[in-house]
Amino acid sequence: MILRYLQDRTYEEMAYILSLSIGTVKAQFFRARTQLSECILAQHSLAQETA
Helix, strand or coil: CHHHHHCCCCHHHHHHHHCCCHHHHHHHHHHHHHHHHHHHHHHHHHHHHHC
């Protein structure tokens, strides 16, 4: 996610840097975004329960 959002890299550039296929990069990026979203939602829910 750092390569994509902080360094503004394309999927092609990330694939080259990581020595992976573009499909693998896209799949891993999708999974990472999903996991991050789930963590943020869980933290948000937990914060609302304790408030």
